[in-house]
Amino acid sequence: MKLIRSKFELLTDIQLLKFLGKTIGFVPTMGALHAGHIALVKRAVAENDICIVSIFVNPTQFNNITDLEKYPRNLERDAKLLENAGCELIFAPESDMIYNSDEISNRFEFDFGGLDTVMEGKFRPGHFNGVVQIVSKFFQLIQPNKAYFGEKDFQQLAIIHNMVNILNFDVEIVDCPIIRESSGLAMSSRNERLTAEQCKKAVEISKVLFESRNFAAQLSPKKLTRWVINRINSVPELEVEYFEIVNSKTLQTLVSWSEPAVGCIAVYCGEVRLIDNIRYIK
Ligand code: PAF
Numbered sequence: 001m002k003l004i005r006s007k008f009e010l011l012t013d014i015q016l017l018k019f020l021g022k023t024i025g026f027v028p029t030m031g032a033l034h035a036g037h038i039a040l041v042k043r044a045v046a047e048n049d050i051c052i053v054s055i056f057v058n059p060t061q062f063n064n065i066t067d068l069e070k071y072p073r074n075l076e077r078d079a080k081l082l083e084n085a086g087c088e089l090i091f092a093p094e095s096d097m098i099y100n101s102d103e104i105s106n107r108f109e110f111d112f113g114g115l116d117t118v119m120e121g122k123f124r125p126g127h128f129n130g131v132v133q134i135v136s137k138f139f140q141l142i143q144p145n146k147a148y149f150g151e152k153d154f155q156q157l158a159i160i161h162n163m164v165n166i167l168n169f170d171v172e173i174v175d176c177p178i179i180r181e182s183s184g185l186a187m188s189s190r191n192e193r194l195t196a197e198q199c200k201k202a203v204e205i206s207k208v209l210f211e212s213r214n215f216a217a218q219l220s221p222k223k224l225t226r227w228v229i230n231r232i233n234s235v236p237e238l239e240v241e242y243f244e245i246v247n248s249k250t251l252q253t254l255v256s257w258s259e260p261a262v263g264c265i266a267v268y269c270g271e272v273r274l275i276d277n278i279r280y281i282k
Pocket of ligand 1: 029030058061131134153156
């Protein structure tokens with residue numbers, strides 16, 4: 001496995017791979033890898049000639065400087081996990097290799113037609129703009145045939161699909177299911193920050209989401225939304241930031257069950273912000 005830090009070295013390798021007709025599967029990450037990431041990597045390894053993983057804590061998608069500074073970084077540990085999973089190439093650039101100072105202070109603004117102003121977008125303004133800024137740069141550099149994203153970040157995935165359409169990227173976006181702990185808790189790098197006691201409480205999030213499926217036939221989306229919020233808020237230390245049942249393509253709030261529905265949630269467990277989602281089958 002090769003670790004590349006320079007964009008120029010990466011471009012030389014990509015040119016060679018393209019010349020040899022190799023297919024490239026790409027998994028973008030910010031490091032602090034867990035079993036959810038590794039599942040994406042294994043799928044990319046199985047479905048392509050070469051698997052490339054980026055590890056880059058992207059400054060432009062953080063609203064909060066302390067959050068950015070505190071983001072866990074452990075390249076050595078991540079590299080070992082990736083090698084074991086069959087990844088051939090890690091691209092781990094420094095920020096100034098990717099952005100010039102102007103791009104950080106004066107950001108390029110994308111238009112997602114409202115996909116980015118709801119849910120996460122309401123609470124983390126500018127976040128998705130930063131995600132698209134970095135993912136589009138990586139797509140240009142790496143030119144992957146397929147790119148793998150987890151459904152845990154449901155809104156991110158919807159926006160990436162939109163970006164690929166608008167910017168005409170020749171890449172297939174592969175949606176990968178949420179990987180959960182045996183308790184049901186969705187895997188996340190942030191779970192590491194939970195105490196054992198908080199972990200038990202956080203399990204209630206997925207438990208309530210799964211339970212809510214049983215009521216979808218009897219309750220309207222609005223009533224089910226209230227039910228989920230009340231149930232989760234009744235657990236000490238859990239506080240729902242938002243829960244919305246939305247159309248899985250447009251991400252607009254549903255008033256009836258006539259459209260494909262997904263319930264997306266953000267919950268604070270103590271100081272740790274967790275997200276999860278669930279599909280409702282008609
Ligand atoms: O999902 C993430 O970890 C990040 O948003 C991504 C896609 C790697 C872009 O920085």
